[in-house]
Amino acid sequence: MLLPTLTPTAPDDPAVIRVGDDELSREDLVGAATAVAERIAGARTVAVLATPTVETVLAVVGALIAGVPVVPVPPDSGPREFEHILADSGAQAWLGQAPADPTLPVVPVRRYAKSWHRHPEPHADSTALILYTSGTTGLPKGVPITRQSIAEGLDALADAWLWTADDTLAHGLPLFHVHGLILGVLGPLRRGGRLIHTVTPTADAYAAAAGSGASMLFGVPTVWNRVAAEPAAAHTLSAARVLVSGSAPLPVPVFDRIRELTGHQIVERYGMTETLITVSTRVDGERRPGWVGSPLAGVETRLVENGEPLPHDGESVGDLHVRGPMMASGYLNRPDATAESWLPDGFFATGDVAVIGADGMHRIVGRRATDLIKSGGFRIGAGEIETVLLAHPAVREVAVIGVPDDYLGQRIVAYVVGDEVADTELIEFVAGELSNHKRPREIRFVESLPRNAMGKVQKKLLG
Known part of the structure; x- marks a missing residue:
């Protein structure tokens, strides 16, 4: 079961979800999300304008309960991106908030509606989300992600980060990518913990969340750079259990400054839309500045150059391939691109170049197209x-x-x-x-x- 803590008989916990100043108890979340599921049951695919609101959380969770694939759409998308994502995904309607002049029907999300109907758990291999990559060239590609992939990925992170129902997660990340949505919303719901979404990822907002009991805080490097520039706010984060950085390389000076101000060594991890998170440092292991850790449980990695394997010696730079149970199986409607990246032996060619040490620690050099320089x-x-x-x-x-x-x-x-x-x-x-x-x-x-x-x-x- 993808979200075992969300059932009609779930115990009521106050403020299990807080987005800005808006709160939902567990009972409110289950009742309102199940009411959403009632309204869209049998739909093929729905789109959600992924603004940082309680309604977005209800829309996504409601679609998961109903077993309807949901497409989280960046709210700042331009007309061409909206048109492409809706057409490519086959979305039949907007669920909840919609952009101006929507071209699809709009199904409202009524947060005070309640239903306690029991929906059968969809098959583990069914599509839960269709996320669109944030590539720098061409239109974004859709990546169907199954319920099983999400469950496997979150459980592997729970193992590495010692993540339990006692944790309260806080972040201010967008709700249309792996980091903010899968890790940042579905993660605490799967674990049974609580979520504080700060809406904006400022140093003061993170400090306030830590002061409210957040034990885990997620951020991208720009967020941690802001925190590092605000010593008073940063000191408040000392009370948290773990700080996590991802989505881009964390500069070593920022790692060092956060450690100086908070006493925390930031946990770094590596992943992609197509693979979810596959490599991470462990809460109970070494955290080496500039390195993103070791493969998660069930994950294999390798380095290759021109098809030949490279040694894991901490020096050799090669193309990084990954294989694991949390990976997607291809791009939506793109068999050509799928064949280029998903290899016959089950590995995914990430397009990143990396170094792997003899101890299994990984350092990401960057994208082959832009970060590997031949001079x-x-x-x-x-x-x-x-x-x-x-x-x-x-x-x-x-x-x-x-x-x-x-x-x-x-x-x-x-x-x-x-x-x-x-x-x-x-x-x-x-x-x-x-x-x-x-x-x-x-x-x-x-x-x-x-x-x-x-x-x-x-x-x-x-x-």
Whole structure:
């Protein structure tokens, strides 16, 4: 059963879900979500405009109870994205809130309606969610995710993070991706714990949540950077049990600053829409800055280069493949793209390049297309250079890319947000920490870096 704690006979817990100032008890959640399920029973697929509201939670949970696949749609999507997601997913209606001038019927979510009808548990292999990837090129691809995949993924994280019904999770992440929705909403509901959604992921909001008893806090690196810049708020997080970062690489200086202010070593993890979370540091294990941990229970990983396996020696950089029970099985309506990424032996080609140590710890170098730089015959990870530059006091944010170069193949260029200093100062700073061939050949100061909703730098928009 995907959500074993949500049944018509579930005990009533006050404020099991809080979104901003809006609260639902467990009884209210079960009754209102079951009423939603009554209204959409038998539907093929429904779309949910995934705003951070109690109604969004009720819509998603109601669809899961009814066994109707739900498509969480980013509320800031443009008309072309709305049209593509609705057509590609085959959504028949908007459930709850809808965008202006909706092209589909709208089924309301009535939060004070109640039903105690028992719905049979859908088959474990049935589709629960269709999430759309946040890729940087082309229209987003739909990824059908089964109930079994969600259950396997959440249980593996519960093992790694010692996550129980006693935990209260707090975060302010979007509700249309794996991090904010599957981990951030379905995770506490599966465990039987509580959720505080702060609506906006500010340092003060996280401090208030910690002051209200949050034992776990989720954030992306930009959130933890904000927290690190607010010492008073950060100190409040010391009372939590665990802090988790994901969706983008966590800069080592931010890891170090959070540890200094809170006493916590942030738990880092790695995953994708297509695979859910497959690698993580453990709460009861080593947390090494810049490394995302070891495979979760049931997960296998490997490194390859041109089809040949690479050693797990902490140095060799190769394409990362993963295999595990939480993975999706393909893209919606895209057999060509599915065949490219899901390999015949069951592994998924992530498109990321990584290093794996002899102890099983993983360091993600980045996307092969943008973060693996081939310069002067060397294979160089952009993330390594970014980590060094972030240690310079003048640098607040940085993105390193390779640009075409007739002599080197690719020339290392660093885009820097911070105080302008001489280019040579930053170049020599890197050369003093890393091999000479890893130094940037050019520094470009910018006001900001382009990022998506999850805080990932969109490197394809640079250069």
